[in-house]
Amino acid sequence: xxxxxxxxxxxxxxxxxxxxxxxxxxxxxxxxxxxxxxxxxxxxxxxxxxxxxxxxxxxxxxxxxxxxxxxxxxxxxxxxxxxxxxxxxxxxxxxxxxxxxxxxxxxxxxxxxxxxxxxxxxxxxxxxxxxxxxxxxxxxxxxxxxxxxxxxxxxxxxxxxxxxxxxxxxxxxxxxxxxxxxxxxxxxxxxxxxxxxxxxxxxx
Numbered sequence: 081x082x083x084x085x086x087x088x089x090x091x092x093x094x095x096x097x098x099x100x101x102x103x104x105x106x107x108x109x110x111x112x113x114x115x116x117x118x119x120x121x122x123x124x125x126x127x128x129x130x131x132x133x134x135x136x137x138x139x140x141x142x143x144x145x146x147x148x149x150x151x152x153x154x155x156x157x158x159x160x161x162x163x164x165x166x167x168x169x170x171x172x173x174x175x176x177x178x179x180x181x182x183x184x185x186x187x188x189x190x191x192x193x194x195x196x197x198x199x200x201x202x203x204x205x206x207x208x209x210x211x212x213x214x215x216x217x218x219x220x221x222x223x224x225x226x227x228x229x230x231x232x233x234x235x236x237x238x239x240x241x242x243x244x245x246x247x248x249x250x251x252x253x254x255x256x257x258x259x260x261x262x263x264x265x266x267x268x269x270x271x272x273x274x275x276x277x278x279x280x281x282x283x284x
Contacts, residue, residue: 095146118164127167135159154233202263209259213252221252224282231284256280
């Protein structure tokens with residue numbers, strides 16, 4: 081049974097009662113995922129810790145409005161994304177950063193716990209396939225598969241259309257599927273294709 085606290089109930093406690101215990105629980109639910117998301121861009125532990133601290137500090141300051149937010153997960157990712165870009169811009173001393181310039185690291189280990197069962201050779205091939213994806217494509221795939229975000233949430237976050245998200249996911253899946261298929265064909269074992277390929281498909 082899922083014993084994770086109900087998010088809406090936590091938000092009501094935080095916004096209406098200034099409940100610090102509820103806020104701590106809320107932080108524990110989301111902080112780790114947001115940390116991983118921000119770290120994909122910044123690659124520096126201390127900077128990422130500052131980002132997450134800033135995000136949740138602002139959330140606490142604006143806690144009275146929390147219960148009015150329809151999609152708190154999308155809201156937190158948007159806040160983390162914007163804050164991360166600000167830190168990244170300051171780090172690189174540039175004013176704007178395009179999605180095409182972001183170097184998102186995304187290996188097989190991030191995708192799915194079950195991928196640990198894949199043999200070493202295939203893992204290396206798939207890692208190369210994932211890392212060779214265009215930066216924007218890799219970022220979108222990471223958000224859909226690893227962060228388990230809906231296409232609409234990603235589109236809103238990155239300010240692009242759902243069609244663009246769908247196209248980028250299709251590119252990622254096609255490339256990854258091609259590598260899986262080629263590897264299995266060379267081994268003379270295509271029966272595992274659907275099982276392995278399924279591991280890399282986003283839920284949306």
